[in-house]
Amino acid sequence: MSTTALLLIALASVVLLLLLVIKAKAHPFVALLIVSLLVAFTTGIPASEIIKTIEKGMGGILGHIASIIILGSMLGVLIEMSGGAESLAKKLTHVLGPKRTIAALTIVAFILGTPVFFEVGFIIIIPLIYGFSKVSHVSPLKFGLPMAGVMLAVHVALPTHPGAAAAASILHAEVGWLMITGLFVAMAVGIVGYFYARMLNKRNYQLSINVFEQQQTAELPGHAKKKAQQVPPSAWVIGGLIVIPIALIVTGTLCQALLAENHLLRQIMTIVGTPPVALLVSLGIASWVLGLHRGMSLKKLGEVTGSAIPSSADVILVAGAGGAFGGVLVASGIGNALAQVLEAIHLPLMPAAFLLSLVLRASQGSATVAILTTSGLLSQALVSLGPAQTVLITLSTCFGALGLSHVNDAGFWVVTRYLGLSVPDGLKTWTVLTTVMGISGFLVTWALWVVV
16 A cells, blocks of 8 residues: 555544544544554455454553553552542642642652653552642642653653663663763753643643542542541651552662572562562552551452442553554554655654654554654664764654654553543643653754754
8 A cells, every 4th residue: 555545544543533532422442443443444454464453452552551550540549548648748738838849749750750661650640649639629630741741751761661772772872871861851851841731731621520529529439438537647658658669660670780680689579570560569568558457347448449440441441442543553554654754855863863753653652662663764874973963863763752642642541531631632731742842852852962
């Protein structure tokens, strides 16, 4: 199929998806599956491979995030039920002052995002976002948008994450300098994201019923609705429960980097330091500290943690369908067609790296895939460049993958569903925010290119 035809199909698929969700009011899960099937048929994917492609795309995403979302939601429910989120929020608000709370939490998100994958970190901080929104009597978007934005910026830019690490390997960029430069640029991008999110938050957006209820009360669905009639746990206890999975993940990463492959501690932490196991450990501790130790029965504990599953299911299913859509776009060759068009224009290396990555990100959803594909396309063109220039080209590629997070990105659905945004409002806020941050990262990187 010609490149033009593939590009037209890509455009039509996104338009159709938006029409199904916004105008026809179809559930995003159903709409994504319908569009995935239509794209697969029209781009000529063999009939015998269509369902396999959809299942592979969905399975890849669900295998990564399903257990994380469920366990993170259960941990959040326990923290919420105990009054711990509000306790922590009140403590930090008192220490930091109301005017500096959002900025301080954005800095916290930047630090947490350095070692922790975007989806994992965002799910871990959801109880904080809800807790602060209740204490401050404001929309969770005021905290959630800048925090999510800065975590995604760190996720794409630093070689502690797979995209940037793989790009450094493919493009032969020096990892140490990539880390230092990436931190500097990501800080600048985080500042831009913070102020732009504040501007976006001047508007009021209609929240979904679930998130609106989270904002208005601390009650939980079903039997979990009744709050414990006890003094809430201290802010230190809640902070510790949130830090535990992060500390385990960071320790696991460090052990793999510093210890020999057959070292016992490395083998243990390779397992314990994975996000699902780290969250499971934190959930186990929280079940004792916030539940059994405070007089909760095993039956009640099961009901409380189980109440997290129905609300998590929607996020999981939509994210999985987004993965299926992205998988079909990759298999159809649409991403490669877009890359070839940009490559044929013969742009200078710096903007070419950014635009290639941005277009690939928009076309198939995955930031990591966009970074890897762009790096592969540019690998031969960077042979004659010096070390500093190679690092900057690598960062330009990474920040291209930050922008245009939209309906084919599982992260779009995770953020918008947890923050209670509709699809149109998600496009107006999250998609615009990530794009502005991506462009700002590219501009800072290009300015450094001019200097070196």
